[in-house]
Amino acid sequence: MADLPKAAQGTFDELLAGVEPNLAAIARRLRALIRDVDTSTVETVRLGDNAATYGVGPKKMTDGYAYIMPMRGYINLGFYQGAVLADPERLLEGTGKFMRHVKLRPGSVFDASALSKLVRAAYTDMRERVQAESLRTRSSHSNGKKA
Secondary structure, three states: OOOOOHHHHHHHHHHOOOOOHHHHHHHHHHHHHHHOOOOOEEEEEEEOOOOEEEEOOHHHHEEEEEEEOOOOOOEEEEEOOHHHHHOOOOOOOOOOOOOOOEEEOOOOOHHHHHHHHHHHHHHHHHHHHHHHHHHHHHHHHHHHHOO
16 A cells, blocks of 8 residues: 555554444454455555455555445445446446445345355456456567567
8 A cells, every 4th residue: 555645545443433333343244254255355445435445456446346335324345347247136236337336234134145256256357357467468578579
């Protein structure tokens, strides 16, 4: 997170400071779920965005695949490329070109297995994008070299 402005950086606990305890508990469960799927995830907390991004690096739109965002009355579990994710349980909301989210409210039961599948799909999609970009980069570098 060294390339982010100091004011934009924070910790997960700082993100949840002032959040109702029942909402904070949901956010912590989601964080654990994400880490269970991707033990090497990079967590980047941006207090200005009021969100924690999870990805292969610190950049939210190019490295991130999921985010946790406390809202008033619920927690959003969002996916930067959610529009391409299979969602057989029909949990995802949103109509944007790319992003989708699941709203988790206190007192409502949520299917951790279905959420885990969404996180795993988003993580896999990100890994495939990174690998494809790496191959394109290597290919363009090798094509430019003289033999």
